[in-house]
Amino acid sequence: MPEKETLAKARRDKRECKSASTQAGEFVHEQIEKVRAGKHGARSAKQAIAIGLSEARRAGVDLPPPKKGKAKESTRKGAQYAHEVGQGERKPVRRPKVARAAADNLKKEPTSTASPAALSRQSKNAASRRTAADRSAAARKGAETKGAAARSAAAKKAAETRARRH
Template structure:
């Protein structure tokens, strides 16, 4: 069961109009934090991500299952079942008896406790991110980078630009505007 703060952050992301993958990122972060805190371990970074995505789907994040051929059929079916479970209101869900659920939960946690913690390290996460990005086409990576520069980065840059503009004076601002226009024009030709 995800923590309340994770659920509230995911809901806030949804209200802000962020993508389902961004909403699911809150659950993945929670899972990484659990491993780092020693609550349990994971075989690999991919497993930590998979657990987080499963929690996200079951919590109602509208995250599509992987495409055919992208992963094993059993993984795809599990993702579909998780997504379906998340779409059903909690009150209407049929679940196993509390005894069975508790036993299953204890068993899963016991197995994960035997796994290592290194898969949640900065290095392991970095390697996972790089290998995942390398599998994507260059156009996809480029589009993601452009989109990122227009969202969070743009707000940071505009704040920095405003601060710099306040100290430049009229002549400095005019020169900066000319330089920016020149740069945009040069990049438009490429």
């Protein structure tokens, strides 16, 4: 169950006309924090992201499931189900609460799966599967949704990063 704060952030993103993936990012971020705190087990960064996206769909973010051939059929089915639940087209099946034994087992799971290095590896890997034109278009679209102050802050941050690296 997502926290109230996460739901509020996602709603704010929606009001600001930000994309569904940006809204879903709030849920992914929460999931990563849970893995780092040992409240949730994930064997990889990709799994933590998938759990966050599923939560976002169930919470009503209009994030469509992946297209045929883009993901495993079982993954697509699960995403389709979560999307329908979130859009009110289907009643969710109630699952039993996590028992203490299960919660204790989660504490034994590695927290390094959500480390900055692991997330960086995952995002670089995902970006490498996209074309340069696609990445550039996404960056341009992202810049449009920022205000002047946010654009200026982002430019300053980028300049500082470049200065640090060279």
